[in-house]
Amino acid sequence: MRTLFHDRIDAGRQLGRILAGQSWVEPVVLGLPRGGVPVAAEVARALGAPLDVVVARKIGAPGRREFGVGAVTAEGPPYYSAPALHTFGLTPEVMAPACERERAEARRRLAAYRGGRPEVEIAGHDVLVIDDGLATGVTAMAAVRDLRDARRVVLAVPVCAPDAVVEFEGEVDGFVAVAAPRRFDAVGRWYADFTQVSDATVVRLLGKE
Known part of the structure; x- marks a missing residue:
């Protein structure tokens, strides 16, 4: 290739x-x-x-953080892939703690950059x-x-x-x-x-x- x-x-x-x-x-x-x-x-x-x-952080699936089920920026609403959530049996509510961790990291990186x-x-x-x-x-x-x-x-x-x-x-x-x-x-x-x-x-x- x-x-x-x-x-x-x-x-x-x-x-x-x-x-x-x-x-x-x-x-x-x-x-x-x-x-x-x-x-x-x-x-x-x-x-x-x-x-x-514009800093966006991937929200990884539990136990498989490299697989992004969604993403979030420093201030904006999170985005979730409906098919990815379905695959792992997840909901936005279940992912809320991970979302907030990634949002905090997005804010930190934005300030540093x-x-x-x-x-x-x-x-x-x-x-x-x-x-x-x-x-x-x-x-x-x-x-x-x-x-x-x-x-x-x-x-x-x-x-x-x-x-x-x-x-x-x-x-x-x-x-x-x-x-x-x-x-x-x-x-x-x-x-x-x-x-x-x-x-x-x-x-x-x-x-x-």
């Missing part, structure tokens, strides 16, 4: 070229930490737009939410639902599962992907270098803006 991107910087540049060819009203670029931020930084550069983050800088204003702006790829989409869904003050919300990724756009119908005003391979498998398969992004890298990239 061939790769599509050398690394997240390459992916961001490819995505940025597509987005730069569209019309935006005072665009703001928000990266999903950690992997989405290097991609978002290149998009922000291509659009000449401010860069910030911004380092005292005020958040970028989104009211009346076109907001582009960027990640390095989209598989289940639970964190991205929580993120876009937290941005109701924006003029428009567009979710943009370098690569996604082919049915991802269907999941976001009615949730976003636009969806952009460089590629949606039929045999998607996993986000990392499409990158030659998919090295984990550190918190320090996120802080450094945000500090450049």
